Amino acid sequence: MDPNQQALLLEIMELEFTAIDLNLFLDTHPDEKRALVLFDQINQELTMAVERYEQMYGPLTASGQVPGRDHWDWVEGPWPWEQTF
Amino acid sequence: MWIYERKLEYPVRVSGPNPKLAKVIITQYGGPDGELAASLRYLTQRYSMPTSQAKGLLTDIGTEELAHMEIVASIVYNLIKDAPIAQIKAAGLDGYYADHDRSVYFVNGDGVPLDCFLYPIQGRPYYRFA
Numbered sequence: 001m002d003p004n005q006q007a008l009l010l011e012i013m014e015l016e017f018t019a020i021d022l023n024l025f026l027d028t029h030p031d032e033k034r035a036l037v038l039f040d041q042i043n044q045e046l047t048m049a050v051e052r053y054e055q056m057y058g059p060l061t062a063s064g065q066v067p068g069r070d071h072w073d074w075v076e077g078p079w080p081w082e083q084t085f
Numbered sequence: 086m087w088i089y090e091r092k093l094e095y096p097v098r099v100s101g102p103n104p105k106l107a108k109v110i111i112t113q114y115g116g117p118d119g120e121l122a123a124s125l126r127y128l129t130q131r132y133s134m135p136t137s138q139a140k141g142l143l144t145d146i147g148t149e150e151l152a153h154m155e156i157v158a159s160i161v162y163n164l165i166k167d168a169p170i171a172q173i174k175a176a177g178l179d180g181y182y183a184d185h186d187r188s189v190y191f192v193n194g195d196g197v198p199l200d201c202f203l204y205p206i207q208g209r210p211y212y213r214f215a
Contacts, residue, residue: 016094
């Protein structure tokens with residue numbers, strides 16, 4: 001995989017991992033202000049990183065395909081289990 | 086419902102074939118305390134949890150377990166995909182190979198497939214958790 005693509009994908013993985021952990025924490029601490037703020041902040045960064053990734057390297061979800069394309073990119077490889085880091 | 090993302094929750098690095106290691110790690114995929122068993126338990130028990138918070142929590146944890154399942158499957162897949170038959174035999178995976186070739190399958194370390202028979206899913210879960 002292209003090193004820039006890999007770096008951006010790792011950044012997305014880090015952000016989403018953080019978001020998942022904050023999500024689980026907030027499930028049992030729904031009024032914890034610091035976690036609420038951090039969750040919103042991480043999610044915003046994640047959305048931006050995913051948008052950047054999808055424009056350059058293809059969709060992470062089926063609906064993440066760039067609008068106006070004339071080709072269905074979704075099923076093109078490699079799939080996640082075919083990439084090692 | 087669920088939406089699939091084309092990425093692992095956590096990156097996987099496998100430097101080469103190692104069916105012996107795969108035979109041990111595979112229990113975390115299809116063994117009694119593996120990710121598949123965990124996700125099925127959480128995602129099934131959630132329907133009858135007594136509070137909204139507990140329903141939400143089990144939904145979110147069960148969903149994450151599905152992502153863990155994919156991480157473990159990716160490790161096992163890469164450990165056996167290019168393994169020579171001699172290595173597969175030496176690792177004691179020859180029976181597994183006869184049934185599943187170099188695919189990933191939900192078994193424990195001894196090749197016993199996932200069995201849901203004893204999952205403690207209850208309509209009144211607090212009895213079990215007490």
